[in-house]
Amino acid sequence: MKIKNLLLLALSATMLATACKKTETIEPPAPANNRILSYKVTNVPDAAVYGAIDDDKGTITLILPYYYFLTAIQPEIRVSEGATVTPGNGVLIDDITKKLSEGTKVAYVVTGKDGSKATYNLVLTTQQPDIAVDELSPDPANPLVLYHSDPSTFQFNFFSITGKNFIPQQESLGIFSTISYLNEQGTVVYTAVNGDNFTNSIGTAVPSAAQLPAGLYRIRITSYTRSATMKNPVKVETL
Structure with a gap:
């Protein structure tokens, strides 16, 4: 009986000691002051x-x-x-x-x-929709030939690029589509700012020989914040 009482006293003391332990509060880190x-x-x-x-x-x-x-x-x-x-x-x-x-x-x-x-x-x-551009050269082995314009003789060779979701020019806001010519290494050689485009077509003139040397180029259209590049090249040369 004495042993039982001693065990009960010991258990009570342990529980009391546990209950009296101080609870530690961990403070959250201070927010950064460079946010x-x-x-x-x-x-x-x-x-x-x-x-x-x-x-x-x-x-x-x-x-x-x-x-x-x-x-x-x-x-x-x-x-x-x-x-x-x-x-x-x-x-x-x-x-x-x-x-x-x-x-x-x-x-x-x-x-x-x-x-x-x-x-x-x-x-x-x-949230501008992606644009798409139609190929000028359906067969990459037989690229479309575009002839240089010649401003000195007022000879401008125009052609059209079709696609979808182009942003029509916003002249008052300075929003125009651009037409870039990429060489075989993928480098932009010349970019023309275009002022004649609609939702599904862009009209432009072939650059002059001084602006764009003869060669094979892929054409990239940039319309406001979206760009699309033709997979197949065109061939630019002087007539």
Whole structure:
């Protein structure tokens, strides 16, 4: 009986000691003071367009409605208290069409009040449908021949490119399709800015010999933020 009582006392003491142990509270880490908290584009006709911020990846993903035909964006940027950002709040990011079509990077560097830095890359995209371009040379072994224009004699050799989902020129906004000629190494040799295009066709003149040497070229169409390149080449030569 005495042994039983001793065991009960020991068990009670153990439980009491356990109950009296202090519970440790682990504080969450303080938030970084070099963060971009919000990013929104304000130079749009309707409600502001917000970017999705990913602190872990260091990205700001911005999806622009293509029908705004923006050529520049003016963002309103909110950062951590006491932090600064470069390029700064409200600084215009221009030449958006080139950045969208060529993938040119825009990076924001945030400097916290403690001097720590974080970089956010702006990932730009639009809801513009992909474009498609029809081949001028159905048979790659028998490329279509295009003859140089000769501005000195006012001889301009025009031809048409067909496809779908081209953006008609927006002259007042400076939105035009471009026609690039890529050599056999894939390098752009010449690009023409075109002002005569519709949803499914683009009219243009063959460049002069001074602009584009004779040779085989694949043609790439860029319409606002989308590009499409012909698989088969055309042959450019002087008549």
